[in-house]
Amino acid sequence: MSINTKNKQTLNAIGSFLTKWGTVVTIFALIIFFTLMTYNKDFDMYPFIQPSNIVHVFRSISIVTVIAIAITISLTVDGLDLSVGSMATFADSIVISAFVWYEFGLWAAILITLFGAVLIGLANAFLIVKMRIPDLLATLSMLFIAEGIALTYTGGGSISEGMPRLDGTPTVGVRPPFFNEIGLVPMIIVIMIVVVFLTHIFLNYTKHGRYMYVVGGNREAARLSGIPVDKYRTLAYVLSALIAGIGGIMLASKVGSSQVNAGAGYLMPAVAAAYIGFSFGGNGKPNALGTLVGAILMGILDNGLVMMSVPYYSVNIFKGSVLAIALASNYLRKK
Amino acid sequence: MKNIEIEFPGVKALKGVDITVTTGSIHALIGANGAGKSTLMKILVGAYNHYQGTILIDGVPVDIRDPRSAKDHGIEIVYQEVDTALVPYLSVAENIMLDILVNKMGRSQFVNWDQIHKRAKEVLDRINIRLDTHKLAQDLTLAQKQMILIARALVEEQKFLVLDEPTAPLSQTETDELFRIVKDLAYNHNVGVIFISHRLPEIFELCQLVTILRDGKVVSGYQVSETNQTTVINDMLGHRFEDTFPKTITEIKDTIFEARNITTKDNEVLNASLYVRAGEIVGVAGLVGAGKTELSKALFGALALASGEVRLREKLVEIKDPGSAVRLGFALVPEERRKEGVLVEEPVYSNLSAAHLGSFSNFLGLLNWKKERDHAEQTIRSLSIKTPSVYQKVAFLSGGNQQKVAVGKWLSTNADIFIFDEPTKGVDVGAKHEIFELIGQLAKNGKAVIYASCELPEILGISDRTYVMYDHTIVKELVTSETNEAEILFYSAGGK
Numbered sequence: 001m002s003i004n005t006k007n008k009q010t011l012n013a014i015g016s017f018l019t020k021w022g023t024v025v026t027i028f029a030l031i032i033f034f035t036l037m038t039y040n041k042d043f044d045m046y047p048f049i050q051p052s053n054i055v056h057v058f059r060s061i062s063i064v065t066v067i068a069i070a071i072t073i074s075l076t077v078d079g080l081d082l083s084v085g086s087m088a089t090f091a092d093s094i095v096i097s098a099f100v101w102y103e104f105g106l107w108a109a110i111l112i113t114l115f116g117a118v119l120i121g122l123a124n125a126f127l128i129v130k131m132r133i134p135d136l137l138a139t140l141s142m143l144f145i146a147e148g149i150a151l152t153y154t155g156g157g158s159i160s161e162g163m164p165r166l167d168g169t170p171t172v173g174v175r176p177p178f179f180n181e182i183g184l185v186p187m188i189i190v191i192m193i194v195v196v197f198l199t200h201i202f203l204n205y206t207k208h209g210r211y212m213y214v215v216g217g218n219r220e221a222a223r224l225s226g227i228p229v230d231k232y233r234t235l236a237y238v239l240s241a242l243i244a245g246i247g248g249i250m251l252a253s254k255v256g257s258s259q260v261n262a263g264a265g266y267l268m269p270a271v272a273a274a275y276i277g278f279s280f281g282g283n284g285k286p287n288a289l290g291t292l293v294g295a296i297l298m299g300i301l302d303n304g305l306v307m308m309s310v311p312y313y314s315v316n317i318f319k320g321s322v323l324a325i326a327l328a329s330n331y332l333r334k335k
Numbered sequence: 336m337k338n339i340e341i342e343f344p345g346v347k348a349l350k351g352v353d354i355t356v357t358t359g360s361i362h363a364l365i366g367a368n369g370a371g372k373s374t375l376m377k378i379l380v381g382a383y384n385h386y387q388g389t390i391l392i393d394g395v396p397v398d399i400r401d402p403r404s405a406k407d408h409g410i411e412i413v414y415q416e417v418d419t420a421l422v423p424y425l426s427v428a429e430n431i432m433l434d435i436l437v438n439k440m441g442r443s444q445f446v447n448w449d450q451i452h453k454r455a456k457e458v459l460d461r462i463n464i465r466l467d468t469h470k471l472a473q474d475l476t477l478a479q480k481q482m483i484l485i486a487r488a489l490v491e492e493q494k495f496l497v498l499d500e501p502t503a504p505l506s507q508t509e510t511d512e513l514f515r516i517v518k519d520l521a522y523n524h525n526v527g528v529i530f531i532s533h534r535l536p537e538i539f540e541l542c543q544l545v546t547i548l549r550d551g552k553v554v555s556g557y558q559v560s561e562t563n564q565t566t567v568i569n570d571m572l573g574h575r576f577e578d579t580f581p582k583t584i585t586e587i588k589d590t591i592f593e594a595r596n597i598t599t600k601d602n603e604v605l606n607a608s609l610y611v612r613a614g615e616i617v618g619v620a621g622l623v624g625a626g627k628t629e630l631s632k633a634l635f636g637a638l639a640l641a642s643g644e645v646r647l648r649e650k651l652v653e654i655k656d657p658g659s660a661v662r663l664g665f666a667l668v669p670e671e672r673r674k675e676g677v678l679v680e681e682p683v684y685s686n687l688s689a690a691h692l693g694s695f696s697n698f699l700g701l702l703n704w705k706k707e708r709d710h711a712e713q714t715i716r717s718l719s720i721k722t723p724s725v726y727q728k729v730a731f732l733s734g735g736n737q738q739k740v741a742v743g744k745w746l747s748t749n750a751d752i753f754i755f756d757e758p759t760k761g762v763d764v765g766a767k768h769e770i771f772e773l774i775g776q777l778a779k780n781g782k783a784v785i786y787a788s789c790e791l792p793e794i795l796g797i798s799d800r801t802y803v804m805y806d807h808t809i810v811k812e813l814v815t816s817e818t819n820e821a822e823i824l825f826y827s828a829g830g831k
Contacts, residue, residue, distance in 0.1 A: 206700040207692035213681070214689055220675050224637055225690045225744065226661030284680075 020282035034304030061299035062192040068270035070243040075286035078216035079135035084244035086146035088263025091248025096258035103173040117245025121238035160257030183254030200288040339388035366548035381405035411488035423473035428455035478509035597643030603629035611783035618798030619787035626807040666745035676741035679730035684711035735766020
């Protein structure tokens with residue numbers, strides 16, 4: 001074997017390592033970079049890798065990650081659920097109103113909210129599977145509808161404790177103490193990890209998850225293998241809405257009140273995280289762990305850049321560029 | 336066209352073809368699948384540029400290396416797949432005038448709509464078609480779309496018009512209408528028409544001359560009035576190199592499956608009836624477009640039935656989707672292997688378990704990875720699938736091995752009716768033999784096999800009985816040992 005072919009093999013090995021673990025390598029590179037760049041001479045410390053900052057990063061990405069998991073599930077059946085942001089808003093206003101307006105208990109309020117989420121998921125599935133609207137357009141319609149329902153329901157305003165209802169009736173309901181815990185460390189991070197973990201198990205270790213990948217990979221081949229394609233597509237959109245609803249509840253707890261369009265801002269970062277996650281571990285397809293890694297990458301960028309005093313309004317330039325690079329590596333490989 | 340030769344990687348598709356077509360006549364080009372008809376015509380219209388030989392028009396050699404120069408010499412083609420040539424959301428007029436809009440605009444930047452519609456209307460009038468030029472192409476019937484393409488070819492004065500199997504999707508009345516137009520073009524407008532078809536009766540009805548191609552060569556040419564269907568068929572077949580197929584002799588038992596007068600909702604299968612017995616291999620012969628694929632899919636529940644009944648072991652059953660077909664014990668190895676048969680982006684092991692994941696998972700739906708992989712290893716060994724490991728993506732396997740995966744995924748389901756649709760397409764000779772052996776083995780194990788193919792030697796070699804399809808229906812049932820290629824071809828080409 002000549003040195004040349006040996007070199008080539010080494011290069012190939014490095015190349016395939018990078019396409020598999022590029023996101024993880026980038027994360028470590030960024031950690032080192034930010035750690036060094038934010039070194040504080042006066043106190044001789046590295047604020048970026050302080051445990052409190054790491055916890056902060058995880059806390060800041062938890063809601064995005066959960067919503068990104070919702071998107072990941074819709075992506076497995078070759079769909080893309082754009083309504084997850086509105087879904088979170090919708091869940092946010094229902095759960096808060098259930099406490100404040102109707103004085104529901106903790107579990108009753110959460111169950112009702114998740115029930116509403118399932119309904120919206122079914123509506124998505126109806127539009128996509130039965131009405132045959134392309135997934136992007138159907139969920140775009142649902143984005144507006146869910147947002148509109150949430151706004152109409154709250155009368156176009158916010159809901160918080162002690163605020164009178166739309167018709168002026170005073171409210172006495174309060175958020176249960178445990179509900180407030182949901183939005184705090186450690187609960188919020190635990191919920192995120194549980195959602196990621198369960199989704200990972202579901203997608204990779206159950207036949208249902210496998211069927212969803214098969215349906216997403218080749219719908220016709222799936223149908224001709226006898227897989228009930230419509231059923232699994234429906235299931236994907238329902239699960240997507242349900243998990244986005246969980247994201248909405250986490251949001252409601254974190255903020256403590258229901259705000260106008262609170263969930264809207266989570267859609268795009270979540271889409272980005274899910275797509276960055278494709279290449280994780282050489283999967284080349286939507287996967288739960290990759291999505292978490294994608295969200296961590298975005299979270300670190302956010303956090304590190306702000307610590308480096310990059311103005312918050314410029315951070316998106318970097319986040320967008322990272323997304324573009326991740327997508328390029330994914331699609332170039334597919335050629 | 337003189338001494339035309341062309342080579343593709345691995346095959347010499349045309350070996351010195353000479354053909355002469357005169358304006359004002361209709362010339363049929365006929366040959367079995369792969370004889371080189373379409374290749375020859377693609378050279379004429381400039382779709383290939385790496386051929387050898389000369390093309391002469393009016394005795395003058397011309398250089399046709401791209402579609403533009405073919406058009407400049409007045410040569411137009413109407414391809415078989417009409418939808419690839421039309422823009423669905425543009426109007427009839429825009430579709431007819433497309434060449435003009437694209438190539439003949441010169442320096443003008445604005446479209447003169449009145450002019451476009453007026454000229455499109457004139458062309459339609461010329462071939463006597465009444466059609467609103469403002470209608471969108473996507474709202475037309477298949478026949479109308481074909482007319483639009485013919486009209487497009489006629490916008491400018493043409494010398495030659497190639498029609499590649501134009502009647503395949505048309506009904507009888509639509510075909511009659513097309514023939515009227517073609518005759519009008521040839522006799523009243525002095526156009527030379529080259530008509531490619533598999534259907535002998537049509538050729539005898541419409542054309543004056545017929546040239547027969549076989550294996551990339553011209554074997555004969557006749558005045559249609561001086562020949563007959565049998566001569567043409569014999570010339571098409573010639574003496575072909577016969578593959579030997581390992582036919583397993585099996586004991587044929589009771590009828591497992593029977594379909595009576597089934598018609599699909601899209602009318603791709605009309606009133607077809609067939610039955611299969613345990614241990615029997617039943618061939619479904621027919622030319623491309625006869626409806627074999629549609630029949631296979633209809634039996635598997637992948638195409639909705641409008642009427643007819645299906646019986647499984649004499650019990651009436653309803654197969655409403657492929658899922659219920661699988662549960663009833665059907666297996667389909669579809670024609671479009673990469674699109675429908677295997678999951679190219681998935682590894683071998685998950686392909687082999689895709690049709691019956693239930694047997695690899697517990698009551699919670701949790702998968703048993705080890706069991707799944709062991710099963711894959713075992714199938715790979717028993718079918719001798721050549722793959723580095725069970726984790727290999729199916730996309731990287733050869734055609735034959737992909738096909739084995741497509742078959743292998745059904746082997747451990749409890750299927751007892753196997754439907755194969757062109758399973759040897761794009762498969763090398765060695766793998767072909769293994770697939771035949773595998774099918775023979777299935778029959779030996781008491782399975783019922785339906786084998787659809789346009790490769791007649793395969794049907795003759797492997798089947799016990801043969802159904803012949805023509806024009807979306809089964810026209811003839813033959814006992815394979817008592818028939819031959821010529822007879823099957825006779826019925827496949829619409830002979831009676």
